[in-house]
Amino acid sequence: MIAPVPADTTSAGARNVIAALLERHTGQQIGAGRAWRIDSALKPLLRAHGLDTLDQLAAGLLRDGDAALKAEVVDALLNQESSFFRDFGVIEQIGIAASQMQAAHPSRRLRLWSAGCSTGQEPLSIAMLLDEMHRDAPAPDICATDVSASAIQRARSGRFSQFEVQRGLAIQRMIRWFEPAGDDWVARPELLARVQFRRHNLVVDPALPGRFDIILCRNVLFYFSPPVRRQVFATLAGALRPGGVIVLGASETVIGQTDLLEPSTAYRGFYQARADTPLRASAHG
């Protein structure tokens, strides 16, 4: 006899409490169409805390305001999907743009910001590529941020599983920039030293100090509501150096989202600040 499929015992209220917690802490929304993600992402956390249902978790979150538990729930809900050289064509184009910017300002140190870097594969890919392309140029300043404390902690460790290190990373690059550590692979110190990782919330924290030639913010903004997205676009646009560009995910655009950015005239698929966008004053130039 086929066992009956258990009914969904989680109340909509529990999911709403959890989704609201995520939005309050990160600005990210989980719409009704993706509510399933709450259940799947929080399963390990429920087990770890000896809870049977999301309702029990939601009740706990409402009752005692445990900050550590809230942080744990938020962290578990964040999508940390990433891989090396993801969308290789885009990464290559970033390398070309960086070359041209460096050629235009040979003595200047390029500055890049990987906003929403997850566990670090994106900025590390950029660091490897730029090192290979510009051996004689000043080493670029690469800042990488994410709202997830655990993702940043992992990124700083430079430690990746065998599965993670193989996805997108050519074997020649892997043996040049990584070394084995038990079953994992760890980025060599000279690679890790090229990226400054820090926790940063795009919605509530002020922009990073200084201005940037290239800002990557790929597959992050679609989690935000339109007003929050507009606010983040303003933060990013204000952090661009003159001539700088913003790189979004393949399915993301600025069209209809902000008046501060427009398609780049120099680099297809990238975005630049409109001429009338006020640039933030900066001591870092």
Place this chain on the structure above:
Amino acid sequence: MCRVTKTCLVVDDSKVIRKVARHILEGLAFTVREAADGREALDACLAEVPDVVLLDWNMPVMSGMDFLRALRDSDLPTRPKVVFCTTENGMAYIRAAIEAGADEYVMKPFDRETLESKLQLVGMH
């Protein structure tokens, strides 16, 4: 419209691994052929050169490394890409494989994403 599929020769003495690899590769629109050791693989390449070879290291009759050296010494009309796929995950093995002419290297166990990514890296997907 006629679409020419790429061919992959899967060389592994494990029937299970060949079956798993075949399943993944056919899902990626490859035409798959199989060989159980290096000798069989060499014969298969001489009969018809594949676009890419997915190659185990430790096999009876002829190892993956001996096959690769023989393949690179041969005068086949085209140069197939070779992706090692092995449990030999040490740095020395990887360097030796590259030295002998391997284009990519998959450390077992592998999954669909890993294989797909490596095939993209050698321009085969």
